[in-house]
Amino acid sequence: MDTFALVVVIATALFFTYTNGFHDSANAIATSISTRALTPRVALGMAAVMNMAGAFLGSGVAETISEDLIATPTGDQGMTILFAALLGATVWNLISWYFGLPSSSSHALFGGLVGAALAGASTVYWGGVFSKIVLPMVISPLIGLVLGYAVMVGILWLFRRANPRRAQHGFRIAQTVSAAAMALGHGLQDAQKAMGVVVMALVIADVQEADDGIPVWVKVVCALMLSLGTYVGGWRIMRTLGRRIIELNPPSGFAAESTSATVLYAASYLFHAPISTTHVITSAIMGAGATRRLSAVRWGVARGIVNGWFITMPAAAAVAALTFWAVDFVV
Numbered sequence: 001m002d003t004f005a006l007v008v009v010i011a012t013a014l015f016f017t018y019t020n021g022f023h024d025s026a027n028a029i030a031t032s033i034s035t036r037a038l039t040p041r042v043a044l045g046m047a048a049v050m051n052m053a054g055a056f057l058g059s060g061v062a063e064t065i066s067e068d069l070i071a072t073p074t075g076d077q078g079m080t081i082l083f084a085a086l087l088g089a090t091v092w093n094l095i096s097w098y099f100g101l102p103s104s105s106s107h108a109l110f111g112g113l114v115g116a117a118l119a120g121a122s123t124v125y126w127g128g129v130f131s132k133i134v135l136p137m138v139i140s141p142l143i144g145l146v147l148g149y150a151v152m153v154g155i156l157w158l159f160r161r162a163n164p165r166r167a168q169h170g171f172r173i174a175q176t177v178s179a180a181a182m183a184l185g186h187g188l189q190d191a192q193k194a195m196g197v198v199v200m201a202l203v204i205a206d207v208q209e210a211d212d213g214i215p216v217w218v219k220v221v222c223a224l225m226l227s228l229g230t231y232v233g234g235w236r237i238m239r240t241l242g243r244r245i246i247e248l249n250p251p252s253g254f255a256a257e258s259t260s261a262t263v264l265y266a267a268s269y270l271f272h273a274p275i276s277t278t279h280v281i282t283s284a285i286m287g288a289g290a291t292r293r294l295s296a297v298r299w300g301v302a303r304g305i306v307n308g309w310f311i312t313m314p315a316a317a318a319v320a321a322l323t324f325w326a327v328d329f330v331v
Contacts, residue, residue: 005079006205010198012086014225017194019093020105021229029179029230031253031285037175046176047183048227054187055223059214060272061189065196066203067210068128069110070117078204080327081116082197088112088320092312104276107137108316109193115317119324136273141283144263148287152255156291159251171250178257185264186277187223193274194222252288259284 029043038046072078089105089112096103110133117124159167198218202208208215248256260281267273 002076002079003205005076005083006201006207009079009082009086009201012083012090013194013197013201014221016086016090016093016105016109016197017191017222017225018229018232019090019097020190020194021226021232029183031248031256031281032175032179035172035175035248035250035253037172037250037253038179043179044231046180047186047230050180050183051187051191051227051230052220052223054184054189055191055195055219055226057184057188058268059192059195061192061268061274062196062199062214064128064132064272064274065109065113065193066200068132069125070113071123071125072117072200072204073120073122074204074206077120077122077328079201080324081120081122082201082204084116084119084320084324084327085109085112086197087323088115088316088318091319092316096312103312104278106190106193106274106276106278107133107312109197110274111313111316112320113197114313115320116324118317119321120328132273136267136271136275137279140263140267140275141279144259144280144283145287147263148256148259148284149290150287151259152252152288152291155251155255168250171254175250175254175257178254178261181261182257182264182281185261185268187226188268189264189274189277191219191222191226192268194225195219198222248285248289252285252291255288256281256284259287 029038029047032038033040033043070081072081086109089108092103092108092111093105096108110129114124114129195214195218199208199214202215202218203210260277263280263284264275264277267275
């Protein structure tokens with residue numbers, strides 16, 4: 001196997017992870033910054049540390065990516081499929097980042113994998129795509145919405161007689177914990193997605209066997225690139241999530257973060273399902289905000305975000321397919 005092709009695919013996977021940081025790592029800390037529970041510098045440092053920790057807490061999501069979605073042939077064709085899939089996902093990430101739309105980096109990757117596999121006449125495990133991708137894509141935002149609403153209702157009831165100023169201060173402190181939990185869940189989910197693709201490349205290149213697990217160096221570099229992307233490019237998405245959907249306060253920020261972290265952990269450990277951090281935190285913010293009154297949520301902004309969700313997979317799949325045909329023609 002051409003070592004150069006392996007290096008190019010791994011480098012592209014790491015760059016995709018870097019662009020993922022523009023989107024989903026920003027989601028993990030946007031609510032805490034917008035409520036002024038944490039300063040940007042502290043939040044970014046915490047997110048970097050917790051992303052790194054989360055990357056080492058499991059491997060179920062990475063196994064789903066590498067085993068349950070597509071069959072990659074050995075040789076140059078397999079490497080071309082992975083390269084095209086990653087490039088398709090990365091291009092969509094950059095487009096949606098430029099317009100400040102928190103579309104899902106995860107679903108951009110899934111769309112890229114499916115589009116490149118179809119273009120390369122490779123096998124797509126449609127059962128795995130439906131059960132591991134499509135169903136969680138629909139169900140996880142609904143759970144986030146309902147659970148975010150329920151948690152916020154519980155907070156409002158439990159603290160109905162509390163001193164408002166003291167309660168606000170207490171929830172700013174509590175958001176330190178909920179934001180850390182959210183960042184940990186993000187590392188657990190999204191760092192593993194890139195790991196799964198890198199492992200696929202290593203297996204195709206005969207560097208390791210499919211059942212050898214994830215090398216430590218793969219976990220470290222994926223987590224580092226995710227954190228670096230957060231620091232450099234996450235601010236556009238933070239503004240959309242933290243202020244344009246609804247003006248958050250510390251209690252609602254805590255409710256949204258706690259809800260999102262719970263859903264991320266459950267998906268990772270119970271179902272090994274790679275879900276979108278963007279979908280979950282956005283729906284949880286809507287649910288928590290709706291307890292104030294339905295009109296408090298800027299549903300027009302929310303509608304634009306949801307539209308972005310539905311076009312992400314086909315858009316990334318189309319770019320990945322075109323990339324595969326272009327590379328295959330040139331090579």
